[in-house]
Amino acid sequence: MCVFEVLARRSKRGLIAVSALTLVLGGAACNRTPSDLREWRASDHDQADNPAQEGQVDGSNGLASLGIDEVTLVAWRENCAKCHGSLGAGDGPQGPMTHARDLSDGTWQAATTDESIATTIRQGRGMMPGFKLPDNTVSALVRLVRLFDVRRRSANTEQQQ
Numbered sequence: 001m002c003v004f005e006v007l008a009r010r011s012k013r014g015l016i017a018v019s020a021l022t023l024v025l026g027g028a029a030c031n032r033t034p035s036d037l038r039e040w041r042a043s044d045h046d047q048a049d050n051p052a053q054e055g056q057v058d059g060s061n062g063l064a065s066l067g068i069d070e071v072t073l074v075a076w077r078e079n080c081a082k083c084h085g086s087l088g089a090g091d092g093p094q095g096p097m098t099h100a101r102d103l104s105d106g107t108w109q110a111a112t113t114d115e116s117i118a119t120t121i122r123q124g125r126g127m128m129p130g131f132k133l134p135d136n137t138v139s140a141l142v143r144l145v146r147l148f149d150v151r152r153r154s155a156n157t158e159q160q161q
Helices: 003-010 012-030 070-084 106-111 114-123 135-147 150-160
Strands: none
Touching: 070 135, 106 150, 114 135
C-alpha cells in the first residue's frame, strides 16, 4: 500500500493533504518552460553528424530541385503510401486489398499521361478515393509518381556507375 493510500484511509484531512500535495507538485512541474523550447522544424528531424547520410528533404537529396517538397512527401505518405507503398509498387499495407496499381511499372508509366494521373488523384478511380489537394501539390505528386518509373531508376543507377 502506498503512502497516499495510507493517508487517505486515515482521515479526510489526510485525503485533503494528499490532494493538495498532488496539485502543488503537479502544478510546479507543469509551469516550468524549458529554456531551449522553440517551434519544431522539419529540418530538426533525423539529424546526424553527416546530414547527407540521412536523406534529408532540404534539397540535398535532389527532390527539392524537382519541385517535390516536404508537403508533397507528407501528402504521399498520408494519402497514397497506405496502398501504393513508399516507392509506388502497390505494396503498401492496404495495397493487396485495394488492388493498388504498381506505379513503378514502366509499361503503365509509358501509357499514361500526367493529366490522367492528376485527374485520378483529384477524382479517384476504383477503390481509390479522390483527394481535395491544392493544384501545386497534385502537380508535385504527379512528378513524384513519374520518379517511381522503374526504367528511370535503372537508367539513373547505370549512369551513376
